[in-house]
Amino acid sequence: MLHHMISSGPRPVAPFSHAVEVDGWVFVTGQMPTDPANPDAPLPEGIVAQTRRVVENLRIVLGGIGLGLEHVTMARIYLTEFERDYQALNELWPSFFTPGRLPSRTTVGVTALAVGALVEIDLVARRPN
Template structure:
């Protein structure tokens, strides 16, 4: 049995609750759901709209993954949470594929939820596999 590593990325988004940015074991990395907060201005208002919030969440995920030597291409599974599912699902889907190589999208589940921390419209968590 391998060790469990708990990762906190110093340049990453400030956690909105007590958690590690990512936890790694046996080549799998579980990345905590990221919010559309600005790591450089964590108390700033959230970006307006699902498009801007999705981009900010993806940027935050890239920061967390980069902090442990991984990239978006290493994602195996993503869970997406939307507070306005009916309204925002299509707009989210228009942005999501642009972060991945054509034909190489991770597995994904998207659910509608009643609320997210900090009043966010979107949150994304990941399961990532470390290559090698």
């Protein structure tokens, strides 16, 4: 089992590894819409901007271990304003992936997220053989 912390990755908001890898499976901790270069900066405004930042942070973590979004098999998305933001998220989500190659996904409405975020996303990826 490998525990990965990516030096250029987002500052953790709690005690965790950015990713844990077991037998080629990579479990990426939920990322927040914080800026790794300026972690104390205000969060981006709105669900679209926050989702873009979260996905960029996920790319940084995956890239730090030699993977990309094309290796993602499952995504879990947490929204604090589910009714308001679900449609905008669904319109944006496919733009991050090759057409016809979306990972499986679960989206859940939650009461709150760390750092006051509107969205958090965690991933499961598979390292190619």
